[in-house]
Amino acid sequence: MKICSLSSGSSGNCIFAGSEHVSLLFDAGISGKKTEEGLNAIGYTGSDLDGIFVTHEHLDHIKGLGVLARRHGIPIYATKGTLEYIESHKSCGKIPEGLYHEIKADCPVTIGDMTIEPFRISHDAAEPVGYHLSSEGRTAAIATDMGTYTDYTIRHLQNLDVLLLEANHDVNMLEAGSYPYYLKLRILSDKGHLSNEASGKLLSQVLHDNMRHIILGHLSDENNYPHLAYQTVCTEVTEGDNPYHANDFPIHVARRDTVGELLEI
Known part of the structure; x- marks a missing residue:
């Protein structure tokens, strides 16, 4: 398993995590350009991404989400409450049909050789989650906000x-x-x-x-x-x-x- 913070702070959050066969982002709260530059710095590109998992809908977590998803056709995973907020407020612009995928806390999602389990967190957002990740016997978690x-x-x-x-x-x-x-x-x-x-x-x-x-x-x-x-x-x-x-x-x-x-x- 690999993990890297491309940006983390009150002005924007974007975390890369992957395995030998899967590459994911957790949040995309910086511009699409900065995200691409961050990925390039660790040897990846936006086209390598298999998905973007969103913790919640605040701007410092979704600023570049729409740009990246449209540019590379990247699936977006988020809870029902988060997706409904993003869609109703048009926070990310128009997202191509089929890219949104609803997830639920405590219900693991498997992508290739990685398992991602959302868990509830206490934050003033629609339906926020943190993430527990596992792959090939290794585990990590992202717990902010x-x-x-x-x-x-x-x-x-x-x-x-x-x-x-x-x-x-x-x-x-x-x-x-x-x-x-x-x-x-x-x-x-x-x-x-x-x-x-x-x-x-x-x-x-x-x-x-x-x-x-x-x-x-x-x-x-x-x-x-x-x-x-x-x-x-x-x-x-x-x-x-x-x-x-x-x-x-x-x-x-x-x-x-x-x-x-x-x-x-």
Whole structure:
């Protein structure tokens, strides 16, 4: 299995994941041009893609979706609520008939040698999901845009080789920052985003001896810094109620303007 963040942050999210025979995108929240450039940087093109799985309908997750789907005839997979919102608001322009495919939380989808299982997340969107991926005995998950997490979330993040996990904001920066009050409340709510501290606490509950990589993603441009997200999550892991220290695992921070390393598991 391979995974790479082409872009991750409040301004746009796009994650590549694949196997020897399958190439997928999870969200397309940057322009079609930037997505193509990101794919080229890791040795792929848009025409290599077998599908785009959408977590939810917010613009930072679907900005380039319509362009890519039309240009390359790429199937789009999303929940009923997400598809209905995209279609009713014409968020992606006209999509050719037959490209939309409805999926349901906890109902796995198999494409070639990859199995993709959506799971429910808590966010202020129509019907948002995260994704658990498996192929040839390897597993990964993409878990961002979560205001909170539950035992259900934790179950879907157990025994992974790779986890891309949201570390959206520093609470103090957000509270003291320039965002309007209603937006601060939204981000801090149970349907908002995970703080650095909450991300570290969640990570502490799903670590295990064989985890290969952790990627911190969806960082806020105004209310976080990469080094702050990294240090806060590391502190939570090292000081948390678990047998590990943060330096026991490779922890990467995904950037909004830089293609990450193509991790091969």
